Amino acid sequence: MVSPLCCSLPPLLWFILFFIFSAAGDGGAAALDTQAAYLARMKEQFPGPGMSRWDFSSPAPDYCRFQGVACDEGGNVTGIDVTSWRLVGRLPPGVCASLPALRELRMACNDVRGGFPAGLLNCTYLEVLNVSYSGMSGTVPDLSPLRALRVLDMSNNLFTGAFPTSIANVTTLEFVNFNENPGFDIWRPPETFMALRRIRVLILSTTSMRGGIPAWLGNMTSLTDLELSGNFLTGRIPVSLALLHRLQFLELYYNELEGVVPPELGNLTELTDIDLSENRLTGGIPESLCALPNLRVLQIYTNRLTGPIPAVLGNSSQLRILSLYRNQLTGEIPGDLGRYSELNVIEVSENQLTGPLPPYACANGQLQYILVLSNLLTGPIPAAYAACSLLLRFRVSNNHLEGDVPPGVFGLPHASIIDLSYNHLTGPVPAAVAYAANLTSLFASNNRMSGELPAEIAGASGLVKIDLSNNFIGGAIPEAVGRLSRLNQLSLQGNRMNGSIPESLAGLRSLNVLNLSDNALSGPIPESLCTLLPNSLDFSNNNLSGPVPAPLIKEGLLESVAGNPGLCVAFRLNLTEPALPLCPRPSRLRRGLAGDVWVVGVCALVCVAAALALARRWVLRARRDAEHDGAPTSPASRSSSYDVTSFHKLSFDQHEILEALIDKNIVGHGGSGTVYKIELSSGELVAVKKLWVSAARRTKQQHDVQVLTSTTSSGWLGDRELRTEVETLGSIRHKNIVKLYCCYSGADSNLLVYEYMPNGNLWEALHGCFLLLDWPTRHRVALGVAQGLAYLHHDLMFPIVHRDIKSSNILLDADFEPKVADFGIAKVLQARGAGADRDASTTTIAGTYGYLAPEYAYSSKATTKCDVYSFGVVLMELATGRKPIEPEFGDTRDIVHWVSGKVAAGAEADALDKRLAWSPYKEEMVQALRVAVRCTCSIPGLRPAMADVVQMLAEAGPRTPKDKLDSNKDSKGSAGQQQPKLPPASP
Template sequence: MVSTPPPRSFLCFIILFIISFAAAGAAALDTQAAYLAKMKEQFPGPGMSRWDLTPPAPDYCSFKGVACDRGGNVTGIDVTSWRLVGRLPPGVCAALPALRELRMAYNDLRGGFPPGLLNCTSLEVLNVSYSGVSGAVPDLSPLRALRVLDMSDNLFTGAFPTSIANLTALEVVNFNENPGFDIWRPPESFTALPRIRVLILSTTSMRGAIPPWFGNMTSLTDLELSGNFLTGRIPASLARLAGLEFLELYYNELEGEVPAELGNLTRLADIDLSENRLTGGIPEALCALPGLRVLQMYTNRLTGPIPPVLGNSTQLRILSVYRNLLTGGIPANLGRYSDLNVIEVSENLLTGPLPPYACANGQLQYILVLSNLLTGPIPPAYAACTPLLRFRVSNNHLEGDVPPGVFGLPHASIVDLSYNHLTGPVPAAVAGAANLTSLFASNNRMSGELPPEIAAASGLVKIDLSNNAIAGPIPESVGRLARLNQLSLQGNRLNGSIPEALAGLRSLNVLNLSCNALSGAIPESLCTLLPNSLDFSNNNLSGPVPPPLIKEGLLESVAGNPGLCVAFRLNLTDPALPLCPRGPGGLRRGLLGGNVWVLVAACALVCAVATVALARRWVLRARQDAEHDGAPTSPASSWSYDVTSFHKLSFDQHEILEALIDKNIVGHGGSGTVYKIELSSGELVAVKKLWVPARQRRRLINSSKQQQHQQGMHDGGGGWLGDRELRTEVETLGSIRHKNIVKLYCCYSGADSNLLVYEYMPNGNLWEALHGCFLLLDWPTRHRVALGVAQGLAYLHHDLMFPIVHRDIKSSNILLDADFEPKVADFGIAKVLQARGAAADRSSDASTTTIAGTYGYLAPEYAYSSKATTKCDVYSFGVVLMELATGRKPIEPEFGDTRDIVHWVSGKVAAGAEAEALDKRLAWSPYKEEMVQALRVAVRCTCSIPSLRPAMADVVQMLAEAGPPAGRTPKDKLDGSISKDSAAADQQPNATPK
């Protein structure tokens, strides 16, 4: 049969159809190219330079980050960590109708949620995490095809988008770290998500009980509800989630017992119930799970034993149950069959020996068992546990000789043996401790001599070997430990003289050599370490007391040395140290060295000062008499001042008052006027003059008159008592002796004004040094500033009877002396935290509820809580550290809307692009690696969850480890190119990051 050809008209129709289809396809491709070009225009910068969209026919399907189907339609865009800054152009779905995946994490997406995305009905994957997206989340119901939704770590506000319950194709939902949402409760409609595997709703302001219906979401493998305000019990219904591998409920307010039914979750690998109010025991069935790798239940009220079955685990990596009420022993086989990495069981009531096989598989990095009731020796095998980073067994009842290798662990940063019954010497093996920053072995029964080889552990920051039986001399080599800021050797049997070499320890804050058998003179060179804590009391020292110790009023630091004397007295009320014996010719031996003219000049100076002071008193008295007779007086002397001094003063109030004139003004702050005054001795001081408001002044004057009438006396010092800010600053600074805290000489308090007299800082403040136009600090100087500020804050947080929260740490409150050593200043809003009774409270995060601080430096928890803790200071310090490394201000337009330096730097670090954030003015610096390390420390300090920020004691150690190599110059590098640390200082950084 012969086929009949189709009609010509039909052929024409087919041809026209093909041509029109091809034309439509070409138009679609042109539309896609146009949108990508618009996208490149909206996100200027180096990231998009990879896209060459030059007409006429760009091959965009070959561009990095662009995926296409066979027809040339864009199906995916992945610009993760391209450091883009801008807004997504509108019409993305109209221009890219085949788009199935859009990944834009770790960028800076200006403005709110891109509204055009709601038209992307084919979109399956949307990831805009860590991108600073702010504002409300719209109804997401139109995104019917969505399988993966990741909007974590952003700045969303308003209502939580419960409309995700309508997206029945969802498999992964992640809204972690969006604390700006309104308080909400998860609706039961979430059970309509049949495919959901990962549900992460941590830190989203969720409140109320964990709904039992979560147990009906049987497809879940990962459920994370941490960092919320959840209350009540953990529902046993969660045991129905047979496929669950991760259960994270930490940082809530959950109570009651841990359900034993959780032992039915046979695939569970990671469970974290930490920081709640849980009671009862740790379920044995849970510890027997075959795949369990991480068990974290720290900071609860758990009782009973750690189930011994945990020692049989072949998978366990992390055991963290510190700060509970657990009893019994640590499982003997712990670590014997698994690659154990972390043991954290501190602050419990555990008894028995240390687990001998903990390091059997050579993976153990953390042994933290402090503050228990453990007994027996330190297992010899621990000496060969070379991966250890921290070894802390303090506050137990351990005994026997310390295995020598423990002191020489090559990677350990902290070795803490304090408050036990341990014996043996500090061995020469300590020379192998290349990374050791803190060596604590106080209050033991250690003996032998301190080895000179200790100087080989050049990273040491703190040494506390106090209250042992260590004998022999202090090695001269200790003076080579350039980073040392604490040397506590009190309460031993040390003999010989005090090495002059200790004067070279310029970072030293604490030097305590008391209660030993040291002899000879106190080297005057050690006084260069003032105003830090120096204690030479109760030894056999002899000779004259160095004058600076007398001037600073520190004679108590040399008490109990019968052979000490003073060369001469300026004050007959000084403590009764004897005058040094007279030498030939009737002179005092010692400091004057037999030079008659020096003594004569000194006496003449004393007489002159006394005469001038007496004359000034006569003048003031005459002026006051004239005032009573109606004669005019100068403003400075119109009121009487009471003086509260904290150091030996070389001036009197009249010298200060008469210098409060306009030409000496150097600045005005929010609380008053600052003067720079040169004293008659040539010394410079800074005076902050705070006026008392008129209403308060009238009240104080009336109160003063009433007291005079009732008591027959004048209370001229009442002025400052009415000013809480000034009182706080005076009480705080007056009690502090630290080289990195500005020295307050005295306070003059009166009815019309209050005067604070400080040491003068010739190099101004750090803000001016970093952001001004006249100075460029190199990195070694900046690192020294950072380390000094960290040491000062660590002193405030950890080394005082009651910790002090500064609450306004910022670069303008960090002053620089002539050598650019930093001094933390302006304690007007500081808060002394009162103890809460138990010793355990000392290590908890004490707080105050008065909101204070400066925008850009404030910790994010201020957005939903007025509680100020030491971790707020840590956050603010992290911002300062970012300033030091980047040279940028905390708030700059480049960072984008509602963005600050913390988000900007964190994004760089997360993307592995830290070097791009460094101060471009230091592009020549050979210390870029150290600067990057400092940025990483800063990111840890500014973690949005306060509990995950390190303690300042830890920050000091991290900065010391990240510092420029001691003794190296920039040329060398180019040619070659913590004391009363709380348990929490260790455990918080070691908690598994979420």
């Protein structure tokens, strides 16, 4: 119906109104055109597949239907969400002028260049801004103009300079997250933050905050989540935090807080998650805290807490995670723990707890971790634990537990580690172990276990480590053990095993430790086992008989066969070796003429071989003289000036090495010298690293060599890096660490003789043009390097930090087995325990850009966690095929930030090596990437130990299609369960 007023309007006014409305209409159209133009520019500025979702091919594109674009009823853009679109570029200027109705901008998990987009400061109506994991760097400007902002997430970036305390002026803020921006200058939160009356979530973890926790935070009563972890906070936890009556999450871990845990925190009746770990807190655990009705997660590990775990915790109906390891707690674990709640994790290792294991821990069938090692616990393992079908790790070692182990514990279907060592446990290893489909480590050493090792153990095909040493296990070693293809360690020493050593063990190509000493084994040492060298082999103190295999003699491993009266050697050895009799020669009557012919033939062959070797040496010398006619005196002619330090039985002498140092044998040059590939007269290949001594250092080193020769048996020159490499490699034995045969030291040069690696280094294999390693090979490389580093970090009297782990320092043998090399800047931690790992420091920064842990760059502290970080970078190289630094990563980004962003966005598959697109192992590659992200965490304490990395990689190993099918069947019904937040695994 037309209004009467309209009908009465004069014609002139009608014209004026028509003009006004027409102008308004044109302006609206212009505004819409401006928005379309800006979105088109945005697509241009972020080229790549991500923006293919926006199609501007039609004359009038309906951008309100574009994925990630939200509009109001008038067609005005109110929201843009391009989270995890793999965008690389800059946000075009003028965003607010072009999109005046913009309320939400979400650009997380991309690569936004050029720092914080200054144009955003004009978005006065912007309510949500999320640029987390976007690679932003530089300083953050004054954010005060964003006066409508409710949600601000700038976490996990590379911001530097002053922290933007100007957020205190944006009083509309409800959610603030600056987590993981360690580049900010040291700062303290100002009291002006109290102006944020609406703030619910305040996450300021790892932002370089220093000083005490401000008491005025207790006045911000709207808070539900307060996270200040990973900073440099000192002093006590203020009692005023108990005034935050809405608080649900309180995260203060990884600081330097002292004093007691305030009992007043028990007033926070809404609290569900509290983490005060990795501080210096003392006193007891408040009972009031443990009685909170909604408490799901209680983590206070690695502090100095004393007293008992409050028994009231056993009454909780909500508790999921209890992590209190590395304290000084006493008393018993609450007996009802887990009885009324769906408990996931019990982690109370390394305390002084007594009494029995909690019998109801698995009552609700959700328990995944029982970690109670290194306490004073007594009594049996509850029979109910055999029904804990979801258990992933069961570690009760270093206690006083007794009684038979429930058979079902050995067959837990999902367990990866079963650790019963150093208790008083009895009973056999049952056949049920065959059901442990995911078991990688079985530790039960130093108990009182008996029976025989069952052949069914081969059913646990994923086993990497078996240590059943120092028990009363008898019977023969099952031949079936040889089918455990992933086995790295087999320790059965100190038992009552009899029978012969199975030939099948020679098939364990991944084996590094084989210890069968102190048993009652008989028969010969199979020659085939020597193919496992240079592994740690120990057959001592048995009843073995027959000749010692020649490779054991060559490697100087006669101590590994000591205590076997029936063993003999085929030829007389150096008197310094352990005395072993000569093997009896066959009887003359039995040998007869054929025996005489055999002896004569052998002698003739030896003579011919000797003559050929002498002839070859003469030819090499003549050739060398011809090639260097008129050159300075050759090393060979000065061989008398070379001192030798050997670490293995040598099949060559220094003349053979020195005479082969000719140009045609050069295979590489480095900053410190030249590398030669030399074929010995025996046909064996060795690599020789020749390090020249500069004239400037020669005078000093002549003094050094006098000091060295007066205190050691060798006289090699005192070059620090050379000395480090020789001392390090000469003292260790591991199949994944390159073997150093010997060192020659002379007036002008030093020579290191290594085993030769025919397949070069991992950098060349990954980034060269000549071959493509499949994933099983890459995984084998990763696992081997991890095992070598775990040996350096955990298996020596003093841990060794390599300090320069990178793909070019990982060599590959003929079977692509990896060997860690180049120990020139290794650091030996001359102390034991965690303190050594934290406090070992160096005077200079060593390592390679792209592989350096961030804390090492500014603190110069060399710890094992620096090696873990570098290994994580190598693991990313293996999974992605990319180099640590590539232009695609951006100006201030590297592979770590690039991969971490992919993983955080759930887009791991996009980061995998495109050359392996055909690979059936994509799931395993994604698992490896996740391990790599853990290894490269910016907080060192959150990185796993290398022993745990070995474990995780073994669990993520390539499986056959049948294995995957069986695993999928087992996991049905539990795929949707939320994984609990876990603490770093204790040793």
